[in-house]
Amino acid sequence: MDLVELLAKLPTIRKNGFLRYPGLYSWDTHFVSHVCDRLENLGAVVESQIRPSKSCIEHQKWKNKSERFYSKLYKPKPVNQDILKALKRQMDIAMEKNVTKTSKSIMVIMDCHNLSTSYCNYKRFVHADMAAAVAALHLAQTAGNASLLVFKGITLEYIEPRMSVEELVDYIGTDTWDYPSTREISLYLNPLNGETLDTDLFVVIGANINLDDYMKNVEDHRKKNPRAPKFAFCSLGGIRNDRTFKFDKDVLLTSGFDDKMCDIITAFSLL
Structure with a gap:
């Protein structure tokens, strides 16, 4: 067998x-x-x-x-x-x-809000913090050049992509903020921030991601960043059924968590 x-x-x-x-x-x-x-x-x-x-x-x-x-x-x-x-x-x-390597520069950003108290959509027995840690480290391993950032409220910390899943889950669990880091992440993703200019793919992972909060960042990079990066947004807790989204070739939005998610994001980065 x-x-x-x-x-x-x-x-x-x-x-x-x-x-x-x-x-x-x-x-x-x-x-x-x-x-x-x-x-x-x-x-x-x-x-x-x-x-x-x-x-x-x-x-x-x-x-x-x-x-x-x-x-x-x-x-x-x-x-x-x-x-x-x-x-x-x-x-x-x-x-x-078993992670497929690419030459892409990938920046993975995690919003820790509610990750340690949430479960994933479609796989409702999977803790969101575990799924987020696995996805983040998988994508960081995929990259030729990787950055892994963790936001807790207004606090930003750079994480070693080689840390273990267990260590990252434990770190996520220390989040005590009462609100998501949407504003802080959006400010960081501004193309005027030089740290973002050499990135091929931005991946934002959170319990509940609202795509509308980040579309201005997508448009700004499209206009001001000659690298024209792609964006992937992973809402592990799901997306409301009444939401509709306009197609954008540079944006990928995922809902919940499954065993194909990271491979889909990797393939998207190569398009």
């Missing part, structure tokens, strides 16, 4: 109790160890070309889905911590080995 097939069957394995000794409540340590070895096997992860976002979704599904959607009549099913750790290690390997 290849790794992709194993990931697809994990929910069934868990549901049917194959991780436990027959007739007993305790974990089947031999079988669990075998599954973990396969999940985090370097050769299997590289051969499968699993993306970090896919591993993130499986990790969050294993960790949160039972607790988040369990019936009030039943307790959530216990989570096997060994498999949870194996999925986390798989995500780290995929981040290092």
Whole structure:
């Protein structure tokens, strides 16, 4: 069984109790160890070309889905911590080995407001802070020249793109501001800011992104920046259904989170 097939069957394995000794409540340590070895096997992860976002979704599904959607009549099913750790290690390997490299200069900007208290649209068991961290680090790894910026209210900090997902999630969780950093990000994206002039793609990630707040930045760069950069906006919490947007060849807007999002943004940067 290849790794992709194993990931697809994990929910069934868990549901049917194959991780436990027959007739007993305790974990089947031999079988669990075998599954973990396969999940985090370097050769299997590289051969499968699993993306970090896919591993993130499986990790969050294993960790949160039972607790988040369990019936009030039943307790959530216990989570096997060994498999949870194996999925986390798989995500780290995929981040290092399975990210497509480009020569583009990419600036990833994160608005931390509400990320640590929100879940993603479409994948409602995935914490927004985890999705944001995985997406940000994936895109930073993709770039030939990467910048990773984190906004917390009026505070801006430059983050090392080589930090781990866990470290970035912990950093996001320290946000205590009561409002998003929309104004501060928009001011930073002004083409008069010399730090933005050598960028091919700007990616803004947040729990709730309003595209209208940034369209002036897009127009200003189109007029004043000869590099004519592209913009991708990732609203992890979703977009209101009544919103309509005018097509713009230099703008990509994503809603929610899935395993294709980062690849789509990378492909967009190459157009």
